[in-house]
Amino acid sequence: MSGAGGAAGATGASGIRFDRVSVSYGGTTVLDALDLTVEPGEVMALLGPSGSGKTTALRAVAGFVAPSAGRVLIGGHDVTGLPPYRRGIGMVVQQYALFPHLRVEQNVAFGLRARRTPRAEVSARVAEALEMTGMAAYARRYPRELSGGQQQRVAIARALAVRPGVLLLDEPLSALDARLRSGMLAELARLHRELPHMSILYVTHDQIEALTLADRIAVLDQARLQDCGTPHELYRTPRTAFTAGFVGSANLLTVRAHEDGGFRLGAAALRVAPDTPGRAGPAPGAEATVCVRPHLLRLAEAAEPAAGPGAGVNVLRGTVTGVQWRGHTHRLLVDSCGQQLRADVGDLRQPPQAGDEIALTFHAEDAVLLPGGLAKEARHG
Ligand code: ADP
Ligand code: MG
Secondary structure, rough: OOOOOOOOOOOOOOOOOEEEEEEEEEOEEEEEEEEEEOOOOOOOEEEEEOOOOOHHHHHHHHHHOOOOOEEEEOOOOOOOOOHHHHHHEEEOOOOOOOOOOOOOHHHHHHHHHOOOOOOOHHHHHHHHHHHHOOHHHHOOOHHHOOEEEEEEHOOOOHHOOOOOOOEEOOOHHHHHOHHHHHHHHHHHHHHHHOOOOOOOEEEEEHHHHEEEEEEEEEEEEEOOHHHEEHHHHHHHHHOOOHHHHHHHHHHHEEEOOOOOOOEEEOOOOEEOOOOOOOOOOOOOOOOEEEEEEEEHOOOOOOOOOOHHHHHHEEEEEEEEEEEOOOOOOEEEEEEOOOEEEEEEEEEEOOOOOOOEEEEEEEEEHHHHEEOOOOOOOHOOO
């Protein structure tokens, strides 16, 4: 391979394909017919709350969990029956999991030794992997002599040393503090630029990590794939209430479709951007969900006769129930027609106070229609 770092997958570019993969434990399905393709060289984030099946999906690719149905393909080959060490993968888990009695260089060499790589090649690849992760100076140390962030770099070096076509990362930054996390995110992005042919499946419950790093995000909830798209697509046009609430923060308004093509929330007439193709508008009278991001709501000036819907601007009147100052914004909690809204408005000199009647506005273009009424459990997503 001719990757800039010289350590791209020995088998060439290899994507991952989940072909209706299910996993069950004692009759409970924890992964339900997952269909998902990670293209060669793509960074795919698997995003979902705790218990949604992310780690299970990753372990099915690695070969540590046997699917109860379906197939796993790597680089176009069915690997469902292969042991982990024959799948061409590298894996990093949350808790560094380095061998405490082995020096850094021995830890990094571990996978190569297990594969009976010739001695001279082992030292060359160990040096290369440590170089890439910025850990060359620490080769002779033991894990206990390293910080958490350094240990995780060594774990990444160990995964890279076998020159995997596919890198599997399971919440690799969650044990690090916030500052280190953001530095390591940048490091991972750089590593991927050096190894552009390597596919990465990145498991996380952290939307910022997913939005920052991934080419595409697959959203998992309750064992099922809910949504999949680029960060921009999922944020701008989520297809489900769950995605809307999990990727970014969202006001999910339960509204009724009106025969004029708009919607009603109590007395307020609302319009949303024209439907994305293929997403049919609901029949008049049907319940629907409109998603508006808190930062896209504006506080109408008291004097201003809040422009009407004719101008493509929606107006929601309501009562302030709380005000939170967050440094760069004020978050207003507003009760409008029995629904709780969150509005993030720029740091105000004179913020409204609880009990005040206010008007919030948003552009039709900034609202997204979601199919159906809102599932109760997604309400606080
Ligand atoms: P996530 O990584 O998204 O937090 P997991 O894939 O670890 O979720 O787990 C999904 C579900 O499967 C959870 O309900 C978990 O308790 C269950 N589970 C995971 N591993 C096992 C196991 N070895 N035996 C039984 N249940 C398991
Ligand atoms: Mg997990």
